[in-house]
Amino acid sequence: MRSFEMLFIVINILLVGWILFAKNKSQRGLLIGFGVSAIIMLMHGVIEGMRWQMIPAYAMTAVPLLIFAVRSMSKLGEPVERTAKKMPRAKLVTVTALAVIYSSVAVALPLILPIFTFEKPTGPYKIGTVTYDWMDDRREETLTPDPGDKRELMIQIWYPADSKAKGKTDSYISNPDVFAEGYSQVLNLPKFLFTTFGYVQTNAIKNAEISNREPAYPVLLFSHGFSGHKNQNTFQIEQLVSHGYIVVGIDHTYSSTASVFSNGRVANYVPQDTSSIAYLDKANEGWVADAKFVLDQVEKLAGNDPDRRFTGRMDMNNVGMFGHSFGGATSAQMLMTDSRVKAAINMDGVLYGKLRVPEEGLKKPFMMMSADDTIRDATSTDDKAFAKFIEETLPRYKHVAVGGNYWMKINEMKHMGFSDLYLFSPLYEKMEGVDIRKAHRLINDYSQDFFDHYLKQQPFKRLEQNIGEHPAFTLEKG
Structure with missing residues (x-):
């Protein structure tokens, strides 16, 4: 896996984990998370080139933006921590399991079909x-x-x-x-x-x-x-x-x-x-x-x-x-x-x-x-x-x-x-x-x-x- 690919996937998995388990997820935090992920994805695309094996990881970038958009449309004026209801345990377990499966796919695809590298030759030329x-x-x-x-x-x-x-x-x-x-x-x-x-x-x-x-x-x-x-x-x-x-x-x-x-x-x-x-x-x-x-x-x-x-x-x-x-x-x-x-x-x-x-x-x-x-x-x-x-x-x-x-x-x-x-x-x-x-x-x-x-x-x-x-x-x- 290439450097920016690795960094991008790690950031996005951490971002998904934050969305699932953090108690306080402000609109500002969601935008920052999306921005960081989008910037790294852009750098990866320009420097390394985008490829289809990374599509599941690319899609993860949109998650915080989608949540931000849904909240904005519902016009919730109060702070998130005061209006958000605790997710039922069964639903949390199901969503977490799906997130783990999806993240595993996002990691596995570029590992199974990597952009391989040749070892550096050992000679003086x-x-x-x-x-x-x-x-x-x-x-x-x-x-x-x-x-x-x-x-x-x-x-x-x-x-x-x-x-x-x-x-x-x-x-x-x-x-x-x-x-x-x-x-x-x-x-x-x-x-x-x-x-x-x-x-x-x-x-x-x-x-x-x-x-x-x-x-x-x-x-x-x-x-x-x-x-x-x-x-x-x-x-x-x-x-x-x-x-x-x-x-x-x-x-x-x-x-x-x-x-x-x-x-x-x-x-x-x-x-x-x-x-x-x-x-x-x-x-x-x-x-x-x-x-x-x-x-x-x-x-x-x-x-x-x-x-x-x-x-x-x-x-x-x-x-x-x-x-x-x-x-x-x-x-x-x-x-x-x-x-x-x-x-x-x-x-x-x-x-x-x-x-x-x-x-x-x-x-x-x-x-x-x-x-x-x-x-x-x-x-x-x-x-x-x-x-x-x-x-x-x-x-x-x-x-x-x-x-x-x-x-x-x-x-x-x-x-x-x-x-x-x-x-x-x-x-x-x-x-x-x-x-x-x-x-x-x-x-x-x-x-x-x-x-x-x-x-x-x-x-x-x-x-x-x-x-x-x-x-x-x-x-x-x-």
Whole structure:
């Protein structure tokens, strides 16, 4: 709950309590109570923005004004304490109970659907961000009926910003209405539930000056999961950038929640056959082509950025990639097929794609992160179709850690815990049994340690020191 929201609700609950139980409630006191509540509501609206989850609290502001108006209309000339009759006990109990229920709703709604915040990154750098709209003229768009369509991608780049950089932090979602509709379609839930995303702010400053602390920074590509989006892992991206990485997030058009292009055109998610392993293996080739194209464009920026921000500032000799779910599979395929990618992390992605991990291992630095729920044994489910799916895909993991690579299996973890999604509501955490902030810190600590070693040549601080079983995870090294 945001600061003014909290203050506003506390003031209004105290105001209702005063109205119910105070013996002397003068007309002047009612006006003062209304005025204080209205001023705080106005400040909340201007500074934080009003939202529907606060409607019960907003309505409480009108209570003292309504009582004032009723009294004025009845033309009671005597002091309130001399004319007011004591409320019958049964009526007082009923009114009090209703007030408690109403106040509970007023508190619960903004808590269940909060305007969540991202933890402050721990690194020494501030964060800048910029977006690009890139068209791949060499590739046809296969997910639209028009044969003339070319593959177009929205890209967001986060980078270490100058310590003196100032400006308003960037919104998490740039087009709230579009993404609320997108989330609604993808998750099959009412659109109004997702309007809170429009109020969430990040720690990144749009178009900030790049930091001169280092001559150049390693580059990481990020690929989201099916129906995700390029900034769905802001919790992780900002942490990495704050420690000296440039992160390039890719929206895989028509497979993302939504893509909003520079001319305002919207490309919504197109349902695909995500139950077919053969289809997903083939579809992954398109995602790999997206990543290769984006890396080509990044190389051009590094060589000659028209805005002169990234020219010479991207360390293209130290490029890594990480992704969630289908994007994790894309990261593994990129590691195997693109020599520019030196190290990769797959976060809970089934190993879809053209290539399989060979028996001798990848021979390049790789780390697999899995939720214990994802890699459970096929015999643990009564769903025959899902059991068959596990039996067919689980063997693909067999050699992921061979050759000195890593496989981290996180306990009490679910698939979507590797993204920002569970921050949306504490109900998600309760239903899924995931301590999401704790899980995010674990992911951040080990993904940073992995990239710091292989792209910055720094000694390990965690990975090598924690091989084996632990309360929160098991870490295997091949």
